[in-house]
Amino acid sequence: MYTVDFLNDLNESQRKAVEYCDGPSLVIAGAGSGKTRVLTYKIAYLLSQGMKPWNILALTFTNKAANEMKERIGALVGTDLACRLNMGTFHSVFSRILRVEAATLGYEPNFTIYDEADSRSLVKTIIKEMQLDDKIYKPASVHSRISMAKNHLVMPAEYALTRSLVERDREQRMPAMSSIYSAYCERCRMANAMDFDDLLTNTFALFNEHDDVRLKYADRFKYILVDEYQDTNAVQQKIVWQLSKEHLRVCAVGDDAQSIYAFRGANIDNILDFEKIFTGSCTFKLEQNYRSTQRIVQAANSLIRHNERQIPKDVFSRNDEGERLVLKEAYSDKEEALIVCNEIRRLRREEHCEYNDFAVLYRTNSQSRSFEEAMRKVGIPYKIYGGLSFYQRKEIKDVIAYFRMVVNPDDEEAFKRIINYPKRGIGDTTVAKIAGLASVGGVSLWRVICEPDAYGLSVAKATMGKVDAFRQLILGFMEKCATSDAYSLGVEIVKSSGISADIYADKSPENVSRQENLEELLGSMQEFVESRMEEGRETEIGLSEFLKEVSLQTDIESDSGEEDARRVSLMTVHSAKGLEFPTVFIVGLEENIFPSMLSMNSRRELEEERRLLYVAITRAERHCFLTYAKSRFRYGRMEMEAPSRFLRDINPDLLKVDKAGGSMLPFGKSSLSSDYGRANRWQNSRPVASQFKADLKPREAVHREDPPIANTFSPSFKRLRAVASSGGKHASPSVSGLSEGCMIEHERFGIGKVIRLEGNGENMKATVQFENAGQKQLLVKFARFKVIG
């Protein structure tokens, strides 16, 4: 038993919410009022009451949030307990369960997780095979319809029988939608692949159809906690119910005013329905905001008051009154970026802030470009969250496709990506033939090339030779997969496949950036192997384990990797959820940007945009700047912009207006009624949820990192560069004088004594007793240490 002194860190209402463990509970509270803190402390409290960490399941919105929570709990009750908790996003927690239970659902445990791009590519292939017009059947919108259907648990058979859906598709000239949906699901199965939505729907199906399996997990997870409950969708809620309906020990926290994922199927009614589903649930409200100044809280309240659909709350702050929010007008997007840079420099000077005290929040990823440019020019270090994630870059996807084939050769998307990359003379016609036979035979493309005669593959002899060479290449990697660590096999694949020869062909700027990315990938594999070794998980250092980790990276989470670096954060409002910064700039507050052009056809969508701005404002602790530009370069030309209607919703007494070339208010004093009239213009011509989603997708041109800062390769990366450029020959360890009993100095762990050496060459391992870091096992070939005596 632990003392529970830590409960003194909470206020009365928070403490009540933490201590209530008898039945289901819901904490509904405004931004910054300590919801996440309540969850964290509640877990620590449960542990202090003797509950075992493996009996606790905590579901967070990002993996990053899960890690932060774990650290915090570790500080309260010790890391031994904290690291045994089941924590993570719905997708990561349930994908682990699905791997264990794969056979029950007819999958192999090594199934591939298709990301959004894979899914779209498969949809595109199917549309082509069905000879449909891809101008009507746009892959992105077809996929988002499939996704929506899955998130409402409407499977293909039911879809085809649901009149409203079929009629809607027919009206929109897409009568083949349900056939595409059903082909898509079959093809995923054939490829032993699940897409992101399947991770949830298959979990639901697993528990729904196999009560013994459900009971096993319901018994294991004796307490379930969910953060950001307002953004869960129907399937996620149902899974929570499946796991908790016997014991009803569930605690969900959320804020209806921050529900911002309706476009992905999240349902604000979840919160409202909680009390109905979990009967006897106890609801707690928290109203004191600990994050922001009074004026920031009041401004956020005055904005959100304009929404009709909400649970009334009276959020207040007892922090300083603070300054008014500053509204700045710029002539152009360029000037807007300069204004932000100047303010950052001024505050750094006057208030001694660090760069990581600042965040620039925008509505869509494409807005980051002007800020990147300006910051690079004046030398402000920044990091971009989201955008085109590292794992979405072409060269990385190519290499990962090889990895995926090696782990799951039935993976159709990976197969198509690499069968002729690097070029090996296997053309589209051959691939189409293979795909056709696979489809007829009801097997994967890989099976066809493994038994070409059995499936009737007839191509020229020379081509057959090339196909066979490809098969041999993959088989060779597959053989090594069981014995090699991820990093060694990664280097081997990059080399033997011909990728390194292709990427290192010359020093053109594009190739240099591809080289850097490739090295970063190999470096991350090295780190992966090393850290698993350090954790004593030597049996989990293979390529398949590495893939499991990377395939759950989402766009929201990806960042440039430097966690604690002192940089300004650039991110979309969506990715800023749950975070806090001393100073926040909310930029691009213009009509058609924020609110987005695609959200103007209904009050419901506009209310979601308003909640999004509420989320943005409530990220700020001390200073909040709102900016808009009068003109902006968009769609290849200069557009004149009008200030966002939401600016009128904020109580003007809380705003300090700083206008370009003057000091007049940008519009008349606040009127409490928002102008929905304008929206009608768009009514017939625009939005469906899918287009809205497309707008949120990162654009390639946007993701560029600051070269002088991004180029932070450690010496080991430089070594990799040498390895890769020499065609991938792996440098062998050069730790001369290493022997049992000798002293070494490690880059991270400091000084230690080598107790044991085992294995030879590539696989040599050293067990080292460090003075300050305890005992560790190291792979000698990584040699991040030197012998000192």
Ligand SMILES: Nc1ncnc2c1ncn2[C@@H]1O[C@H](COP(=O)(O)OP(=O)(O)OP(=O)(O)O)[C@@H](O)[C@H]1O
């Ligand atoms: N009782 C308290 N005493 C001191 N600080 C607190 C207290 N409660 C919360 N805080 C601090 O206030 C900030 C906001 O808390 P937290 O992030 O838990 O709020 P939240 O409700 O989860 O916010 P959001 O709605 O943005 O997710 C954090 O810095 C937290 O440490």
Ligand SMILES: [Mg+2]
């Ligand atoms: Mg929170």
